[in-house]
Every structure is written in C-alpha cells, then in structure tokens.
Amino acid sequence: MAVDATLPTTVISAPATSSSSSGSSSSTTKTTGIADNFQTFLTLLTTQLQNQNPLDPLDTNQFTQQLVQFAGVEQQLKTNDQLSALIGLQKTAQSTQALNFVGSTAVVDGSSTNLANGKAVWALGVSKPSTVTVTISNAAGQAVYTGNFSMNAGDHQAFAWDGRGNDGAQWPDGTYTLTATAKDASGQTTAISTEIQGVVDSADLSQDPPVLSIGGQQFTIDKVKKVVGRTSS
Structure with a gap:
C-alpha cells in the first residue's frame, strides 16, 4: 500500500482470511459617497472665499477649522483607497496560494x-x-x-x-x-x-x-x- 514517504506511517490491514460581491458593492458605494461630499465641500469652500465681503472677511478660526476638515476628508479618501488596494492584494495572494495547493x-x-x-x-x-x-x-x-x-x-x-x-x-x-x-x-x-x-x-x-x-x-x-x-x- 503506497503511503506518502515524507511522513511516519502506520499501515493497518485486517487478515484476508478474516458573500463577497455584495460587500464589495456596498464598499464602493460608500467610497463614492465620500468622494462626492469631498468635491462638494471643496466647491463650497472655494465659492465662499471668492465671494466673501472684503470689509468682513471670513473668520480666521472658522477658516482654519474648515481647512482641517478638508484635510481630514482628503486623508480618509486616501486611506480608503489604500485599504482597498491591500484587500485586493490579499485576495490575489490567497487565490495564487490556493492554485498552488492543487495536486x-x-x-x-x-x-x-x-x-x-x-x-x-x-x-x-x-x-x-x-x-x-x-x-x-x-x-x-x-x-x-x-x-x-x-x-x-x-x-x-x-x-x-x-x-x-x-x-x-x-x-x-x-x-x-x-x-x-x-x-x-x-x-x-x-x-x-x-x-x-x-x-x-x-x-x-x-x-x-x-x-x-x-x-x-x-x-x-x-x-x-x-x-x-x-x-x-
């Protein structure tokens, strides 16, 4: 009886005489929503700067807070993109490993x-x-x-x-x-x-x-x- 030679083997014989796609879609929708909000925020901020009253300019503290929010949204978008890329690489690695296991x-x-x-x-x-x-x-x-x-x-x-x-x-x-x-x-x-x-x-x-x-x-x-x-x- 042939058994894999790489392992110690005991051979016994009796005597002959006796849901992935939906998650991906949801993630894409959320990311798209953030990107849309980001563009809207940028447009509103730019419009606000262009149309501010020279005699009553935008409050410095308020403007700084808006810039911080702007940077936070931008960083979140970049983080989401990086996470998506890492998840994609992990799935590719798992698929390659699975194929290598065959045989x-x-x-x-x-x-x-x-x-x-x-x-x-x-x-x-x-x-x-x-x-x-x-x-x-x-x-x-x-x-x-x-x-x-x-x-x-x-x-x-x-x-x-x-x-x-x-x-x-x-x-x-x-x-x-x-x-x-x-x-x-x-x-x-x-x-x-x-x-x-x-x-x-x-x-x-x-x-x-x-x-x-x-x-x-x-x-x-x-x-x-x-x-x-x-x-x-």
Missing part, C-alpha cells in the same frame, strides 16, 4: 475522509508514546474496522487503511470516519489529534476565502495546517 497532499482538522481505490489516510498526533485504538465507521455509522497499534510522540503521523474490515471483507469506496483514543505507558488516557490527509483535487476561487476540495470534502484555505508535498503524476 499537493494537505493536512486539515477532521475525522471523515474518502476511501478511494482501497486507500484512506488520516493523520494522528500524540504528545507522548502511546497505544492507540482506532475505530473506522462507514457513512451509516456502522463500525467496519477496529485495531490497536503503538505510536511515538509527534504530530501529523500518517495512518493508512486499505478498506478491509476485521472480517477481511473489502469495503466499497465512500466516506469513512475514524475515532481514536490513546493511552500512555502507565495506562492513562492521553490526548490524540485526528486530521485528514488527502490530495487537493481542486480550488474554488469564486469563494472568499478560496475553497479546496480534499478527500471529497470542502475546506476553506485557512483550514490547511500542513502541506506534505505534491503527488507525482
């Missing part, structure tokens, strides 16, 4: 993954050497395999299942869920993490953030905890 093996939090062509892979982690008990159930909740094995301390340790039940029967491709418990050398229960390890099949860039398809399931790009490597074609 790679990624690790995300989860316990359910797809059995495909007689192979399903999870990633487990324990903080100390432990004896681990795993139970694999099908989509109907029926336990199809239970087994025990030893694990060294460490995260993202690959666990592969070949789809055979305890009776040796081959289960069909589909979604399977793994539950795991761990006990240390003294028999005390210890924490164990369960993650999904699978190939990124596609990336949906129309979502914000982009959504990746991993092991037949959908995950946003921010859920990826580790990228193991690109699968060979």
Whole structure:
C-alpha cells in the first residue's frame, strides 16, 4: 500500500482470511459617497472665499477649522483607497496560494475522509508514546474496522487503511470516519489529534476565502495546517 514517504506511517490491514460581491458593492458605494461630499465641500469652500465681503472677511478660526476638515476628508479618501488596494492584494495572494495547493497532499482538522481505490489516510498526533485504538465507521455509522497499534510522540503521523474490515471483507469506496483514543505507558488516557490527509483535487476561487476540495470534502484555505508535498503524476 503506497503511503506518502515524507511522513511516519502506520499501515493497518485486517487478515484476508478474516458573500463577497455584495460587500464589495456596498464598499464602493460608500467610497463614492465620500468622494462626492469631498468635491462638494471643496466647491463650497472655494465659492465662499471668492465671494466673501472684503470689509468682513471670513473668520480666521472658522477658516482654519474648515481647512482641517478638508484635510481630514482628503486623508480618509486616501486611506480608503489604500485599504482597498491591500484587500485586493490579499485576495490575489490567497487565490495564487490556493492554485498552488492543487495536486499537493494537505493536512486539515477532521475525522471523515474518502476511501478511494482501497486507500484512506488520516493523520494522528500524540504528545507522548502511546497505544492507540482506532475505530473506522462507514457513512451509516456502522463500525467496519477496529485495531490497536503503538505510536511515538509527534504530530501529523500518517495512518493508512486499505478498506478491509476485521472480517477481511473489502469495503466499497465512500466516506469513512475514524475515532481514536490513546493511552500512555502507565495506562492513562492521553490526548490524540485526528486530521485528514488527502490530495487537493481542486480550488474554488469564486469563494472568499478560496475553497479546496480534499478527500471529497470542502475546506476553506485557512483550514490547511500542513502541506506534505505534491503527488507525482
């Protein structure tokens, strides 16, 4: 059974004999409104200066306050433009990253993954050497395999299942869920993490953030905890 060589792997087999666009539109409308008000303010201030009474000129303090307001509006417009540019760059970077993930093996939090062509892979982690008990159930909740094995301390340790039940029967491709418990050398229960390890099949860039398809399931790009490597074609 082929399992990614870059991770320590435990292979277990039973015996054969047994809403983004609306937010963007709203932001654009607000920015346009500020820009319109800015132009109106500038026009009014200029007109006021042109038509002031030479014998009774505009009060200096009032004029200074208006200039301060003028500068504040101008700065706000520039800040909004800069923020919009930064958001655009961030979205472009996320899209590029998502595309680069396609074809790679990624690790995300989860316990359910797809059995495909007689192979399903999870990633487990324990903080100390432990004896681990795993139970694999099908989509109907029926336990199809239970087994025990030893694990060294460490995260993202690959666990592969070949789809055979305890009776040796081959289960069909589909979604399977793994539950795991761990006990240390003294028999005390210890924490164990369960993650999904699978190939990124596609990336949906129309979502914000982009959504990746991993092991037949959908995950946003921010859920990826580790990228193991690109699968060979």
